[in-house]
Amino acid sequence: MRIRRAVYGSAAALAAAALATSGCASTAAGSSTSSRDSAFSVLVVLPLSGAGAAQGNAELQGAKAAARVLNSHGGILGHKVVLTVDNDQANPSTAITQIQGAISGSSKPDLVIAGASSNETDAVAPILNRAQVLNIESDSDPKIDSGTKTPYTFDSTVSIPSVINALVTYVRSQHASKVGFVYANDALGSAVGQYEVGALKQAGLKVVSASYSATAIDDSSTLLKIKSQNPGVLVVEGFGPQAGYLFSSRAKIGWNIPTIGDSAVASSGLASLVPAADLKNVRIQAFADELYRPFSQQSPAMQTFIKAVAATGPISQPISEDGFVYDALMLADQAAVQAHSISASAIKGALEHLRKASDSRIVSFSDPTYSPASHVIDSPPSDYAFVRASGITSGFFDVPAGTAASSITG
């Protein structure tokens, strides 16, 4: 999970949970029918325009790819996967209206994937849980990660502490006694900043931090304030143009200390905003499977996933943006097979005791594990990579120049 996705992506988890719910013919979740002639209906509510649209469209690609793959194998327990897509424009009120409309009818969706931000998913999760509709999010959010509070909501991504733990491990490997940290003063930046600063301090590092105005177009002053305290490493939180302003300002003041862009920076297309010469000593946090490797060296499950996503259109975001929603559907499928049912309660129960499957199509994790208490995945630091701030080519970082498209997407 990307932390930014924690804010922009709770919808995916909701969707996955919804998938689990909908599959069942005789479930208390009220979902649908047991006939194999019926479809496994998935409601996808994402921001397809406006703020968060880049993530929303990438997640939609993942959902479409998963439906394509599952249907080519006979659907989920014989039920054809059918997607219904709504655009909530990143507006929680719109998402609520769309979901209430979908679950108030006679046939509820079997799975809901809703929202690319925690604003949206936090708003719709209580409604879906009251209606016992399974939803699986592609973003982690502590408010809805608890199996006891929101039993029908799962995350198909990793917990925020996992992401931060990987960041802390990497920072410690830089052997700096003092760490600088800058983050936006908007809701997301403040939340993430406090998490990350707290984790760095807990790891025994001395931290000097400052937030910057989310509307600022120049961050020289903020960086100079941090620089005056002589940190050995700088950690940066920022998204979109904010990330560009930060790194341009860093270059302007000639501050080239080792700098780490967190997972939000990784989604910002930094290399297309700031000249490569201005990104000396910059690494950004990514998932290990976002690092390029030739298509022929990918696992069979990953090859299937990449081909299916590429068939839906160009891949402009890191491949895991697509992958977490893809996995939401694959998790629902695997749980349904384990439970021999597509009912929400059955899939929920199976997810909480998910067994490893030899033919698993899940691509982001080799062994995702939930429990009745925790509906989010913890992953070790080895699942992450700190990559050069290169551009993203067909979803991957560090693709050598001149690499043929067939070597990336098959």
Place this chain on the structure above:
Amino acid sequence: MTVVLAGLAIGAVYVLTALGYNLVFVSAGVFNFAQAQFIMIGTFVSYWAAAQLHVPVELGIPLGLAVGFGLGAIEEIAAINPLRRLGGQSELIVTLGVGVVLDGLAYLIWGSQPLEVPFFGSSSPLTVLGGKILPVELTLVCVAVAGALALAAWTRFSLVGMASVAVSEDKAAAAARGIDPRKFSLISVAVAAAIAAAIGPIIGPKTYAVYNLGDQLAIIAFVCLAIGGFGSYLGVLLGGMSVGLAESIGARFVSPPFGDVIVFVMLLTVLLIRPSGLFRTAAVRKV
């Protein structure tokens, strides 16, 4: 010194935005809320010229002039003028709507991701008075100062400039003197939009081309105008630079978000002590 130079660069962007608002306000008597969106359109036109037409980014200037003039004229003819006849300042609301439409158009055409606009000069920082500043920032400061002085001189010394002030102060009296307020309104809205779009090649390298850039700039530009005084170009210059410096110095020596607080404290102080703004004399009206 880098902090001061950064403040001046930020202030220059605000000044250039606010000058457009002021030009329309003075010449057409309208506060065109969509004015900042023309700057946003200009940054995209520059990006389009450089990245997609593969022509020198400087050509974004004439392209921006043409696109901005056309869009501004359409706004005045289709949105502002029909509503102005109805009175009640209803044209203000429609200019907000035009801004939203322009945001949406930019989003549909170029998407939501920020896009880099290359600068036609060097990208290596310069050392000025011991501080660091990028060439594009220095250009912004020079253009902002020159633009404000030129517009101030235009309204004070040129016949057309004085006529524009006359129109904004009393349309009926201006018309009685042979000035056509309708024509003035059309030309001023279109020209202000053209100038805003034409500076895309120098604002874009600093801000990127982002579909919601106009929204971000509009609020601060309004604050600059309120501080300097609506109608005064020198006031805009002082207001914009003050805001930029307050943001930058506040961020360095107090706390980064405190820069925003300082700006609004400045605004409240000016409004309390001198409601018409620092450079505007309060007019006496018979009520």
